[in-house]
Amino acid sequence: MSEMISIQNVSKWYGEFQVLTDCTTSVAKGEVVVVCGPSGSGKSTLIKCVNALEPFQKGEIIVNGTSVGNPKTNLPKLRSQVGMVFQHFELFPHLTITENLAIAQIKVLGRGRDEAEAKGLALLERVGLKAHAHKHPGQLSGGQQQRVAIARALAMDPICMLFDEPTSALDPEMINEVLDVMTELAQEGMTMMCVTHEMGFARRVADRVIFMDRGHIVEDCHKDAFFGSPRSERAQQFLSKILQH
Amino acid sequence: MNYNWDWNIFFKSTGIGDEIYLDWFISGLGWTIALALAAWAIALVIGGLLGVMRTLPNKWLSGLATAYVELFRNVPLLVQLFIWYFVVPDYLPEQTQVWFKQELNPMVSAYISVTLCLGLFTAARVCEQVRTGIQALPKGQANAAMAVGFTLPQVYRHVLLPQAFRVVIPPLTSEFLNVFKNSSVASLIGLMELLAQAKQTAEFSANIFEAFTLATLIYFTLNMSIMKFMGWVEKRVRIPGLMVEGGK
Numbered sequence A: 001m002s003e004m005i006s007i008q009n010v011s012k013w014y015g016e017f018q019v020l021t022d023c024t025t026s027v028a029k030g031e032v033v034v035v036c037g038p039s040g041s042g043k044s045t046l047i048k049c050v051n052a053l054e055p056f057q058k059g060e061i062i063v064n065g066t067s068v069g070n071p072k073t074n075l076p077k078l079r080s081q082v083g084m085v086f087q088h089f090e091l092f093p094h095l096t097i098t099e100n101l102a103i104a105q106i107k108v109l110g111r112g113r114d115e116a117e118a119k120g121l122a123l124l125e126r127v128g129l130k131a132h133a134h135k136h137p138g139q140l141s142g143g144q145q146q147r148v149a150i151a152r153a154l155a156m157d158p159i160c161m162l163f164d165e166p167t168s169a170l171d172p173e174m175i176n177e178v179l180d181v182m183t184e185l186a187q188e189g190m191t192m193m194c195v196t197h198e199m200g201f202a203r204r205v206a207d208r209v210i211f212m213d214r215g216h217i218v219e220d221c222h223k224d225a226f227f228g229s230p231r232s233e234r235a236q237q238f239l240s241k242i243l244q245h
Numbered sequence B: 001m002n003y004n005w006d007w008n009i010f011f012k013s014t015g016i017g018d019e020i021y022l023d024w025f026i027s028g029l030g031w032t033i034a035l036a037l038a039a040w041a042i043a044l045v046i047g048g049l050l051g052v053m054r055t056l057p058n059k060w061l062s063g064l065a066t067a068y069v070e071l072f073r074n075v076p077l078l079v080q081l082f083i084w085y086f087v088v089p090d091y092l093p094e095q096t097q098v099w100f101k102q103e104l105n106p107m108v109s110a111y112i113s114v115t116l117c118l119g120l121f122t123a124a125r126v127c128e129q130v131r132t133g134i135q136a137l138p139k140g141q142a143n144a145a146m147a148v149g150f151t152l153p154q155v156y157r158h159v160l161l162p163q164a165f166r167v168v169i170p171p172l173t174s175e176f177l178n179v180f181k182n183s184s185v186a187s188l189i190g191l192m193e194l195l196a197q198a199k200q201t202a203e204f205s206a207n208i209f210e211a212f213t214l215a216t217l218i219y220f221t222l223n224m225s226i227m228k229f230m231g232w233v234e235k236r237v238r239i240p241g242l243m244v245e246g247g248k
């Protein structure tokens, strides 16, 4: 398998504070990788480095052959190819759902409005929200907003998708509707890097699990190995805590 | 107190040509409105730009905007006015100087000075409102906008500014009202705007109370109309499902 995302010896500091220490891993095309770990361990930071929402000081990240840290890289173009879904949805509240789905297609990819809206509508139907096309994000529930956010990312025909705790701001009854969409995506072969604590999802859908602690990648292995016998004590503690809930 | 109220004074002749006092007020109101609108246009454009600059990652641009704000906010308005009217013209090129000081109608040169002064003064205040409005947005919005591939100008144009604009309507409304109130400093350099006309009426007719009552009423009506209008604008652009309370 060829590599979609390659992270090599990445370190990052906020001033004196080191958030990431020598992180190395990769995501192959079509692979689904779940990133987990305690709060503050640097999961969000790592995933944001992948599409250059955060700069890093050391190491290299290569996405589909393009070096993210290279100052000559056209970052907006790179980001337009990498879909990202956030914990708090971050739909554009002043635009309708239709406009949310169309605007980047039009302004970034140069698609015509009709084409963009048709594509948006098709994706909306796919996540089961076609009837809400005319509404504004504030008029939808959290789970609905997150499904729209996934559709917004898909509208750009991304080569891979990044998820940063997509379900942790949701009420429990809404978590599954979002996980279902993600599961479907994974089954279609989308390359995905997901920060999530949904271990059921990881067990069912992931190929690999990465465990982070205090800025280090502590475990990086096949999901069966991770759930079967995590080697590090920290990962064992983390798992036993999270599986209790 | 033995004061002879006479509300008919406004329809009496001023003794100059065939003008009545009301004509003075109308002309004064005209200058006040012309002054406030032009100054407000300057303040919005420059203040908006500076406000955006203060939120940019570039240290030089944001530093420049900060310096502007510090300068224009910390020098009293009257001092600024005297600088624009008495000092700045002396540093204009020879020909422009002659034109400004001698050929131009003195009312017009005063108008230009006050407009610039008030516009640039208010720009500093508008800048701060715009900056606060942008910074009040959730940080994830800028990230989400960049994540779909927008360039920095597009992030501002399509995501940050349309939202910030709605947030800053109430504070900008009160800045706009301040422009009207502050426009009365123009009377100090001889521009016959509303306050100056009221003063002149009081002096000519000795009906001091009527003159200032009318001026007060006019300022009050202006302010109320602007507030009503801006309240209407705010309602029109309100985002469905959001800002139900009409943010303060």
Ligand SMILES: Nc1ncnc2c1ncn2[C@@H]1O[C@H](COP(=O)(O)OP(=O)(O)OP(=O)(O)O)[C@@H](O)[C@H]1O
Residues within 6 Å of the ligand: A014, A017, A019, A037, A038, A039, A040, A041, A042, A043, A044, A045, A046
């Ligand atoms: N802008 C910043 N400036 C300074 N420190 C930061 C900044 N952003 C994050 N940090 C710190 O970096 C560390 C890693 O943060 P990060 O958000 O990546 O953690 P996380 O693993 O995603 O945690 P969570 O599960 O709470 O989302 C934390 O200790 C955090 O306090």
Ligand SMILES: [Mg+2]
Residues within 6 Å of the ligand: A043, A044, A045, A164, A165
């Ligand atoms: Mg996080």
